[in-house]
Structure formats: C-alpha cells, structure tokens
Amino acid sequence: MRDRPGSRLLVVQNLRREFGGVVAVDDVSFSVPEGSIVGLIGPNGAGKSTVIGMIAGAILPTSGSIQLDRAEISGLSPDQIARGGLIRTFQLSAEFPRLTVMQNLLAAAPDHPGETLVGMALGKRRWGAYEAAMVESARELLERFKMADKENEYAGELSGGQRRLLEVMRAMMARPRLLLLDEPTAGVHPSMIGELESQLASLRDDGLTMVMVEHELGIVGRLCEVVVVMSRGRVIAEGAMDEVRTHEDVREAYFAG
Amino acid sequence: MTIGQQYYASLLLVYLGVDIIAALGLNLQFGVTGILNFAFIVFQATGAYVYALCTLGPPGPGNLLGAGFQTYFWGTTLPFPIPFVVATLAGAGLSFLVGVVVLPRLRGDYQAMAFLVVSLIATGVATNEVHFLNGANGLSLVPKPLLDQLGLDLPDYRWFYVGLTAFFVVVCWLAMHRLTASPLGRALRTVRENEQAALALGKDVRKLRMIAFLIGGGLAGLSGALLVGFISAWAPGSWVYAETFVFITAVIVGGFGSNLGVIIGVLLVPILFGEATRFLPEVGQAAWIDAGQLIAYGALTLIFLCFRPRGVFPERRVRFARAVVRKSRPGVRTRGSSPPS
Numbered sequence: 001m002r003d004r005p006g007s008r009l010l011v012v013q014n015l016r017r018e019f020g021g022v023v024a025v026d027d028v029s030f031s032v033p034e035g036s037i038v039g040l041i042g043p044n045g046a047g048k049s050t051v052i053g054m055i056a057g058a059i060l061p062t063s064g065s066i067q068l069d070r071a072e073i074s075g076l077s078p079d080q081i082a083r084g085g086l087i088r089t090f091q092l093s094a095e096f097p098r099l100t101v102m103q104n105l106l107a108a109a110p111d112h113p114g115e116t117l118v119g120m121a122l123g124k125r126r127w128g129a130y131e132a133a134m135v136e137s138a139r140e141l142l143e144r145f146k147m148a149d150k151e152n153e154y155a156g157e158l159s160g161g162q163r164r165l166l167e168v169m170r171a172m173m174a175r176p177r178l179l180l181l182d183e184p185t186a187g188v189h190p191s192m193i194g195e196l197e198s199q200l201a202s203l204r205d206d207g208l209t210m211v212m213v214e215h216e217l218g219i220v221g222r223l224c225e226v227v228v229v230m231s232r233g234r235v236i237a238e239g240a241m242d243e244v245r246t247h248e249d250v251r252e253a254y255f256a257g
Numbered sequence: 258m259t260i261g262q263q264y265y266a267s268l269l270l271v272y273l274g275v276d277i278i279a280a281l282g283l284n285l286q287f288g289v290t291g292i293l294n295f296a297f298i299v300f301q302a303t304g305a306y307v308y309a310l311c312t313l314g315p316p317g318p319g320n321l322l323g324a325g326f327q328t329y330f331w332g333t334t335l336p337f338p339i340p341f342v343v344a345t346l347a348g349a350g351l352s353f354l355v356g357v358v359v360l361p362r363l364r365g366d367y368q369a370m371a372f373l374v375v376s377l378i379a380t381g382v383a384t385n386e387v388h389f390l391n392g393a394n395g396l397s398l399v400p401k402p403l404l405d406q407l408g409l410d411l412p413d414y415r416w417f418y419v420g421l422t423a424f425f426v427v428v429c430w431l432a433m434h435r436l437t438a439s440p441l442g443r444a445l446r447t448v449r450e451n452e453q454a455a456l457a458l459g460k461d462v463r464k465l466r467m468i469a470f471l472i473g474g475g476l477a478g479l480s481g482a483l484l485v486g487f488i489s490a491w492a493p494g495s496w497v498y499a500e501t502f503v504f505i506t507a508v509i510v511g512g513f514g515s516n517l518g519v520i521i522g523v524l525l526v527p528i529l530f531g532e533a534t535r536f537l538p539e540v541g542q543a544a545w546i547d548a549g550q551l552i553a554y555g556a557l558t559l560i561f562l563c564f565r566p567r568g569v570f571p572e573r574r575v576r577f578a579r580a581v582v583r584k585s586r587p588g589v590r591t592r593g594s595s596p597p598s
Contacts, residue, residue, distance in 0.1 A: 056457065082459035094457070096450035098514075099443070102577055106440070107447045108458045114440030117468065127440055135577045152576055174458055 009034045009178055009209045010055070010086075015064035017050055024050045026233040028064070030226075032178070037200070037210040039224035039241070041217065043253055046230040048213045049091055052182050055211070056088040057081040068178065083110075085177035089184060091213075093163040095170075097156025101147065104155050104166055105138040106131070108173035134173070141169045145199060161188035165196065172203070179203075181212040185219060197223065217241070229253070260412060267415040269528065274422035275484045276507070276523045281433045281516060282476025283504045288514040288572075289437055290469035291449030293365075295372035295501055296355065297477060299379045302496035303351045304344035304478030305485040306383075306390055309399045311340035312486075327391045327398075337402045341425075341482050348478020349471045356470040361463055364452075376498040384493040395492020402486050418487055425483060429476055433516050436472070445469050446514070499551060503527050506554045510561050512568030521570045526554065 010032040017025040025047040032038045040048050053059035055066055057078040066074040073081050082088075096104050112134075113119040114127030124131075142148045145165050150158065155166055164187055171179055184200070185193050197219050204210065204223065214220050220227060221241035229237040229244050231253035237244040244250050258266065279301055286292045314320050314334045316327075335343065359371045384393045401414070402421070409417060436442050447455040448465050455462050485491045503526060511522020534549045561568060 058453070058457075078453075078456040079459050079461055082457055087459075088457050090454065090457070094451050094454035096447050096454065098450055098572070099446060100574060100576075103443055103446075103575060107443050107455075107460075109440075110459065112440045112444075115444045116441065120436055120439040120441040123435065123439075131440065152574060154574070170458070 007034050008032065009069055010211065011065075011067045011070075012051070012055065013065045013067075015051065015054060015066065016062045017047075017054060017059060018062045023233055025054070025061075028230070028233075028235050030228045030235060030238060032209060032211055033226070034209050035204070035207050036225045037204050037212055037223045039220040039227040040211060040213045040230065041215075041220055041227060042230035042236075045232075046253075047233040048230055049182060051230070052088065052180050052211070052213055056086065056180055082174070085175075086180065087171045087174045087176035087178070088180035089164075089167045089171050089182055091182040091186070093160065093167060093187075095155035095158070095163050095166055097154065099155060100152050101142070101155055101158070101166060102135070102138055102151045104170055105141065105173045106134050108170045109134040110175055138169075138173060141172055145169055146195065159189070161192050164188050165192065168196070168199070177209065179208060179210045181210060181214070183213055183215065185214065185216050193219070221245075263412050264415070267412075267419050269532065270419045271415075271422050271483070271487050273523060273528055274419075274426045275480045275487075276504070276527050277426050277520055278429045278476055278483065279480035280504050280507045280511070280519045280523050281429055282473040282480070284508050284514065284516065284519045285433060285436070285445075285469050285476070286473035287505065288508050288512075288519075289442060289449065290445045290466060292360070292466060292470060292473075293369040293372070293505075294470070294473070295369050295498070295505075296375040296379070297372075297473075297504055298496045298498065298500040299376050300348045300352055300474040300477035301481035301484070301500075302379070302383075302491070304348045304481030305491040305495075306396065306481075307347040307478070308340045308344040308482035308485050309396045309491055311335045311343050312400045312402075313396065313398070327394070327396060328388050329390050329396060330388060337406075340402070341479060341486075344482035345475045345479040348481070349475035351478075352471050352474025353467070356467050356474075360466050360470060373498060376501065380493050380497060391492075393493055395490060395495070397490040397492075399485050399489045399491065401489060415487075422483055422487075425479065429479070430516065430520075433476075437514075437516060441468075449514075502551075502554055502558075503531070506558045508568075509558055510568055512570040512572060513566075514572035515568070515570055518568050518570035518572070522568065525569070526557065530554065530557065 008031040012031065013029045015025055015028040016023070028051055030038065040051065042048055050059060054061045057073070057076050057080070061074050064074065065072060068084060068086055073084065096107065099107065112127065113130055119126045139148065142151060147162065147165060150162065155163065158166060164184060168184060185196060188196055200223055212224065224241065227239065227241050227244050228235055229250050236249040236253060237247045283294065283297050286294045310329060310332045312334060313332045315332050316329050355375055359368060363371050383390050386392065390396060404414060407414065407417060444460055445465055447460060448462050452462055507522035507526040508519060510526055511520065512518020530553045531550055534546055534553065537549070
C-alpha cells in the first residue's frame with residue numbers, strides 16, 4: 001500500500017542543505033503514506049531538525065524537492081505551507097506566553113472570518129458563530145488532553161510539559177492534513193508521556209498523517225509504521241522499527257557515534 | 258472659572274484627547290503587535306503638516322495667511338472635515354512607505370534603530386529645507402476648523418473644540434476596541450508573542466504587521482491634525498524624536514496592549530507628570546522644566562519595566578462564555594461566544 005503513488009501524502013526527494021561549506025542534509029528521500037506516522041530518528045546532529053525545517057518552509061533547501069499531495073512546496077514561505085495544511089510543532093516550546101491557553105488554541109483556527117479587516121469591522125455577527133464553534137472544539141481538545149482546568153491560564157505560566165501538550169493541541173486546532181512533530185515528548189512529565197502517546201495513536205487512527213522526530217525509541221516503535229534513520233545528514237536505513245533496530249549501520253550510528 | 262482657567266482647562270482637555278488618540282495608535286503598533294516604532298511622532302507631525310497645507314491655501318503673495326513670512330511647497334483650502342480625513346490618510350500613507358522598507362527587513366532592536374533614524378532624518382529635512390514646510394520656524398496661522406461658520410467667541414470656540422476632540426476620541430476608542438477584541442486583534446498579538454509560531458500556524462505576519470502599522474499611523478496623523486487645528490502652529494521643535502518616548506512611556510505605564518490602560522497612561526504621563534513639572538518650585542535654569550519632564554518619563558519607564566511590566570491597567574485576561582448553561586462565578590466577566598440557539 002505504501003508504494004501506491006496516490007496514497008503518499010508527502011514525498012521528499014534528494015533533499016540537500018548546505019550551511020556554508022557544511023553539508024547538513026545530503027540526498028535525503030522518503031515518503032509518508034496517508035494516515036500513518038513516519039518516525040525520523042538518528043543521533044544528535046544527524047540533520048533531522050533541518051529536514052523538518054525544510055519541509056515546514058523555515059529553511060530553504062539547497063536542492064531537492066518536497067511535495068505535499070503532489071504539489072511542490074519547497075520554496076514556499078512557512079505561512080503558505082501552513083495554510084496548505086502542513087502544520088509543525090517546534091523542538092523548543094513556541095507558545096504565545098501572554099495569551100491564555102484558550103486564546104492560544106483559538107489563534108490556530110484556520111480561515112477565521114474575524115481575522116480579516118472586513119470581518120473584524122462587521123463584528124460578531126460575522127464571526128461569532130465560527131468563534132463559538134472553535135471554542136467548543138478547543139474545549140473538547142482540552143478535555144481530551146486533561147487540561148480543561150487550564151483554559152484561562154496564561155500559556156507562559158504553564159509547566160514545560162503542559163506547554164508541549166498545548167503546542168500539540170494548538171496544531172490540532174489548525175486542522176492539519178499533515179502534522180510535523182519535532183520531539184513532542186521532550187520535557188513532558190513521564191506520567192503524561194503515556195497519555196500523549198495514546199492521544200497521538202488515536203489521532204493516527206482517526207486518519208491524521210504525521211512525521212515525528214523523537215528520541216524516545218519505544219514510542220517510535222509503537223506509533224510508527226515506518227522509521228527513517230538518519231546519520232550525518234544521510235538516510236542510513238528505512239523500514240519498520242524491528243527491522244532497522246538490527247541494522248548494522250544503525251547500531252553503529254547510535255552506539256559508536 | 259476665570260478666562261485664564263478656562264483657557265488652561267480647555268487646553269489640557271484637548272491635549273488629553275489628542276494624546277489618547279495618538280497613544281491608541283502607538284498601542285496598536287507597539288503594545289498589541291510588538292512593533293517598537295521610535296518614529297511614531299513623525300506620523301503625528303505628518304498629519305499636522307498635511308492639515309495645515311489643506312487649510313492654509315496656496316502659498317504666494319496673494320495669500321494673506323502665507324504672504325511674506327512663511328513659505329511652503331504647496332497648499333489648498335478644503336472644507337471641514339476633509340482636512341482631518343486627508344491628514345489621517347497621510348499618516349497611514351507615510352506609514353505604508355516607511356513600513357514597506359523597514360518592516361520586512363529588520364527585527365527587534367535593529368528595527369527600532371531604523372525608526373529612530375527615520376525620525377532624525379525627518380526632523381533634519383523639515384528643519385533645513387525652508388521652502389518645503391518653512392524650515393525651523395514651521396507653519397503658523399493655521400485656520401481653526403469651523404471658526405467663521407460657528408461665529409463663537411474664542412472661549413466658547415475652545416469648548417466646542419474640546420467637544421470635537423472628544424467625538425474623535427470616542428470614535429477612535431470604539432474602533433480600537435472592536436479591532437483589539439476581535440480575532441484579528443488576537444492574530445496581531447500572536448505576531449507580538451512569537452513570530453515563528455504565528456507563521457507556522459499560517460498567519461500572514463507581514464500583512465498583519467502592515468495592518469497594525471497603517472492603522473496606527475492613521476491615528477497618529479489624525480491626532481496631529483487635531484492638535485494643529487487647535488494651536489494653529491506647527492514646527493520641527495514640536496516633534497523632536499524625544500516626543501515619541503512620551504507616548505511609549507504612556508503605553509508602558511498604562512498597560513501594554515490594553516486600550517483602557519492607554520487612557521490611564523496618558524492621564525498619568527503627559528498630563529499629570531508633564532503638567533506637574535510646571536508647578537514645581539523654580540530651581541536653577543528655566544530649561545530644567547523640559548529636562549525634568551524627560552527625566553521623569555525615563556525614570557517612570559524604568560520603574561514600570563522593573564516592577565510592573567504589565568502596567569497600571571494590564572491587558573485583560575479574556576474568558577470565553579460557556580455554551581452549556583453552567584453557573585458562572587460571580588464577578589467573572591465573559592466575552593466572546595454567545596450560546597448557539
């Protein structure tokens with residue numbers, strides 16, 4: 001099923017990025033089947049975050065192609081890519097600290113009629129119903145992630161783990177077709193990691209496609225159908241977690257540095 | 258009230274209104290969107306000059322207001338309230354020109370520096386190019402709106418002007434309230450809070466910045482027009498770069514991002530602190546009055562940034578109404594969605 005072209009939501013081909021003379025990412029190709037989670041793993045400095053940055057439009061590729069649903073997106077700006085349905089989270093939390101949790105979530109609502117000058121000027125008659133619907137879906141998310149009591153807290157006052165959850169929830173509010181998660185469990189309290197994992201699994205079962213950079217290999221093994229292993233800017237292995245785990249290059253990359 | 262007291266009271270009230278309109282504009286740019294516009298006063302000055310040019314009439318020997326002692330490059334006479342509209346548009350128009358150059362290319366400290374340089378250049382040009390806007394002497398005898406048509410004597414006319422200013426304050430306040438309480442206002446705040454995250458959620462950050470910058474510049478232009486329509490004279494000395502810091506102090510003291518805070522900030526900073534220095538006992542040279550004002554503003558900014566960075570009246574925590582009927586806690590204000598019927 002993975003090889004049927006119509007089912008691949010994201011196709012990355014021959015991606016390369018140089019910083020000065022340093023090649024951070026070299027000839028990286030992989031594809032993401034619709035409705036699955038692809039794990040991107042590898043030791044520190046392997047180029048995983050650079051790949052995520054290029055897919056999200058924050059870093060311009062030196063060469064190569066990135067296609068979302070067969071449309072070329074490399075070279076587009078981050079906001080254009082986001083409006084195309086590809087939403088990313090950041091390795092370091094990127095909440096809006098002086099907005100409340102609810103405002104953080106509502107800010108992600110796509111195509112909000114109240115965010116244009118005309119819509120704003122027309123007032124709540126124009127955007128009130130949409131806003132109310134978004135408040136409801138934000139509350140459902142908050143319930144689902146067990147953060148309903150934090151609705152009116154300022155995001156800057158949350159704990160590190162709660163901020164991560166907020167970022168995942170905020171990305172969900174944007175109704176993405178593809179979600180890029182850059183180390184979603186980093187800094188999350190161990191008691192919440194299991195919860196986050198089961199949330200991601202249920203999102204996958206609902207049909208959401210994801211790419212996930214993650215150091216916690218247990219989670220990657222349980223969530224990801226396909227794992228792409230990177231080392232020193234290159235893809236050194238691709239396949240199911242059990243397959244790549246025994247791969248000689250992978251063991252060397254992880255344990256011999 | 259004696260004529261003198263009336264004179265002073267009406268002056269203070271017009272200043273209060275003008276400063277509120279300007280500070281609302283700066284608050285949208287700086288408090289809500291995070292653009293530290295150190296050239297803000299230039300956009301007020303633009304409104305003032307444009308108002309003057311739209312009322313003084315063509316320059317030259319045939320013009321009683323202009324003949325002999327003041328030169329300017331162009332002028333006309335437009336009926337009330339068109340000069341106010343043109344001045345507002347001029348503030349927004351200059352904001353567009355400056356914004357196109359500065360906003361996309363620079364961020365943070367460098368952007369603030371670029372604005373400061375814009376302010377210095379503008380003062381330099383207006384001061385030294387005598388044929389442009391009469392140089393350092395500036396423009397004077399600027400006609401007061403509706404003075405002849407109303408036929409009031411001067412004290413009554415000044416109270417009329419207080420009412421005119423109040424009208425514009427109410428309109429601007431309502432408009433800013435609608436904007437900052439809307440989803441668009443929230444989107445502007447995401448730009449202030451974290452630009453990268455705003456982009457990653459699909460916000461057109463360049464456009465949002467430009468919207469705030471243009472509307473803020475328009476309010477600055479309107480405030481300048483209202484000011485010059487009242488005091489009838491405008492010169493580079495009225496808008497040196499330090500005047501911007503008065504408004505920045507007002508926004509910080511009142512409450513970064515809060516429209517109500519802006520009004521408190523203006524009451525405290527240019528009005529209370531600015532005027533209080535007039536009543537201090539005489540010490541040393543007369544120039545200490547101006548210097549004392551600036552010292553007071555600087556000290557206030559530092560004190561607030563250190564001890565109360567959100568200001569006297571901070572941006573309000575927005576709570577959203579519950580669609581399901583639940584008993585809301587007393588005293589908790591709700592805003593936003595109304596329950597679907």
